[in-house]
Amino acid sequence: MSQSQINKQNLLILVSIEELDKTLLSRFLSLLLMLVSATSFAADQTPPAQQLIRQMSEANHKLNYEGIFIYRRQGKMDTMRIIHKVDENGIQERIVSLTGVAREIIRDKNSVICILPDDESVMVEKSTPRQFKISQLPEQISNVSEYYTFSIAGQDRVANRPAWIVDIVPKDDYRYGYQLWIDLESKLLLRSELKNKQGVLLEQFFFAKFQIIKEIPDEWLKPEISGVGYTWHYNSSANYPVHKGDVSWKATWMPDGFTMSDQDRQNVDKSLMPVEHLMYSDGLATVSVFVEKLDESVKIVTGPSSKGGVNTFSTMTDSYLITAVGEVPRDTVKLFAKSIVSNK
Amino acid sequence: MNEQKREQLSALVDDELSHETSSAINTLLEDNEAKETWTRYHLIGDSMRGHLPERIEDIADNVSQAIALQPTILAPQKESPNRKSPGLMKPVMGFAIAASVAAVAIFNVQQAKQIQERGQPVIAQSSIATSQPSLATSIATPQLVNQQAGQAQVYQAINVDYRLNRYLVNYNEYRANTGVSTMPPHVRMVASEPEPNK
Numbered sequence: 111m112s113q114s115q116i117n118k119q120n121l122l123i124l125v126s127i128e129e130l131d132k133t134l135l136s137r138f139l140s141l142l143l144m145l146v147s148a149t150s151f152a153a154d155q156t157p158p159a160q161q162l163i164r165q166m167s168e169a170n171h172k173l174n175y176e177g178i179f180i181y182r183r184q185g186k187m188d189t190m191r192i193i194h195k196v197d198e199n200g201i202q203e204r205i206v207s208l209t210g211v212a213r214e215i216i217r218d219k220n221s222v223i224c225i226l227p228d229d230e231s232v233m234v235e236k237s238t239p240r241q242f243k244i245s246q247l248p249e250q251i252s253n254v255s256e257y258y259t260f261s262i263a264g265q266d267r268v269a270n271r272p273a274w275i276v277d278i279v280p281k282d283d284y285r286y287g288y289q290l291w292i293d294l295e296s297k298l299l300l301r302s303e304l305k306n307k308q309g310v311l312l313e314q315f316f317f318a319k320f321q322i323i324k325e326i327p328d329e330w331l332k333p334e335i336s337g338v339g340y341t342w343h344y345n346s347s348a349n350y351p352v353h354k355g356d357v358s359w360k361a362t363w364m365p366d367g368f369t370m371s372d373q374d375r376q377n378v379d380k381s382l383m384p385v386e387h388l389m390y391s392d393g394l395a396t397v398s399v400f401v402e403k404l405d406e407s408v409k410i411v412t413g414p415s416s417k418g419g420v421n422t423f424s425t426m427t428d429s430y431l432i433t434a435v436g437e438v439p440r441d442t443v444k445l446f447a448k449s450i451v452s453n454k
Numbered sequence: 455m456n457e458q459k460r461e462q463l464s465a466l467v468d469d470e471l472s473h474e475t476s477s478a479i480n481t482l483l484e485d486n487e488a489k490e491t492w493t494r495y496h497l498i499g500d501s502m503r504g505h506l507p508e509r510i511e512d513i514a515d516n517v518s519q520a521i522a523l524q525p526t527i528l529a530p531q532k533e534s535p536n537r538k539s540p541g542l543m544k545p546v547m548g549f550a551i552a553a554s555v556a557a558v559a560i561f562n563v564q565q566a567k568q569i570q571e572r573g574q575p576v577i578a579q580s581s582i583a584t585s586q587p588s589l590a591t592s593i594a595t596p597q598l599v600n601q602q603a604g605q606a607q608v609y610q611a612i613n614v615d616y617r618l619n620r621y622l623v624n625y626n627e628y629r630a631n632t633g634v635s636t637m638p639p640h641v642r643m644v645a646s647e648p649e650p651n652k
Contacts, residue, residue, distance in 0.1 A: 183642075
């Protein structure tokens with residue numbers, strides 16, 4: 111029904127009220143209207159924040175979509191296109207930068223291919239597939255409520271779609287907070303902001319164009335840059351059994367709520383030794399610690415650095431380079447890195 | 455097939471001809487060789503309009519322009535001075551042909567890509583590189599090199615960057631597979647680098 115038709119009907123009702131008279135009747139009618147609008151709001155009642163987050167994660171493992179989004183951090187802005195396909199092989203995803211250098215990432219459950227035209231290289235990271243367990247999520251979420259406050263901040267519109275705004279505020283200084291815009295209809299993530307505990311915006315992404323697509327052609331997941339003449343780096347990682355006598359590493363400090371969730375050993379084409387990858391999470395934030403034995407001759411810059419909302423901190427212990435990487439404050443990665451010890 | 459036919463076909467693909475001319479072309483298409491050319495032009499047209507990435511389209515434009523500037527080498531024969539060209543039509547068609555040539559060059563690049571997808575990476579010389587060396591250089595210029603820095607330092611910088619990038623990719627994968635994703639994975643890798651010497 112078009113807007114003008116509705117207006118005409120309203121007009122008709124008003125006319126008939128006047129004819130029939132009475133202020134009483136019109137009062138009754140406006141009351142009725144209020145009731146109707148109240149019930150229609152009740153239909154999309156505010157859901158619990160944690161339930162929405164769980165639905166968001168599930169939707170991402172079920173739905174195909176394509177869109178263009180803006181990514182902002184530290185006074186810089188990029189526009190990117192994403193293609194997200196889910197089938198029996200899991201998630202396949204491709205992200206291409208539409209501004210600046212035409213960097214591109216294509217990933218599936220086994221590998222990540224990074225095409226970096228600015229240094230004419232292609233990086234291929236292979237990994238044993240990690241199974242995503244949706245069943246783990248509710249538990250993780252309820253645990254994290256000890257360290258974050260979850261709430262619904264209201265509704266907004268992103269890429270012409272109504273969305274819920276979910277606020278996630280950390281309870282201590284070791285973590286960042288998030289604001290998530292979750293699509294009312296599909297429960298997919300349409301926008302997010304990373305903030306420090308004081309609420310200062312660190313990083314932001316939001317869709318400008320977004321569509322859910324039933325079938326995504328495989329063509330869309332093919333790289334646009336051939337990589338011909340580029341340097342190709344192949345790295346692989348795998349879960350590994352820890353042998354007796356192996357040098358193993360662990361963090362002796364971490365914020366409350368963090369636990370070690372996984373461990374990898376990576377074979378890297380340029381390294382003398384495999385790289386250890388220790389993974390820590392509080393259910394929401396994650397920190398990776400990489401330990402790599404370096405050749406004495408290699409000079410390396412240690413200390414902090416950052417990339418968007420990710421902070422890193424490197425430190426040398428004997429001839430090992432220890433680097434903590436995480437979407438957490440600089441102090442957190444620093445303390446993580448400094449706390450790493452070996453069993454030797 | 456003569457040059458005029460070829461131009462007409464090219465123009466027809468680009469909808470630049472009037473209807474009576476196109477019906478004339480339709481009869482022309484009885485010819486097998488013309489039909490092949492027709493199909494090829496359509497393929498090229500499609501790829502140029504929709505299926506090629508912006509970056510490569512830019513390359514196509516650059517190549518076309520470069521070719522347009524050097525008609526004696528790659529473009530069809532120059533028009534003879536005694537033949538009146540109908541206003542803008544002639545240059546437009548000339549460009550259409552030139553653009554097709556550029557697209558053929560890109561097709562070869564794409565073929566190289568397919569070879570690569572099937573097997574191990576190959577170091578192949580693209581047609582762009584062969585026919586337009588100056589352009590190839592401008593495309594291939596690495597951007598991260600700090601002009602003042604010596605070669606050794608640059609190498610070091612790339613190494614550091616490479617190591618951190620690798621860490622970041624692995625971190626992103628872990629992040630994407632653990633709990634709640636708050637951003638599409640690897641966005642930070644795809645994002646352009648901060649300015650050098652910031």
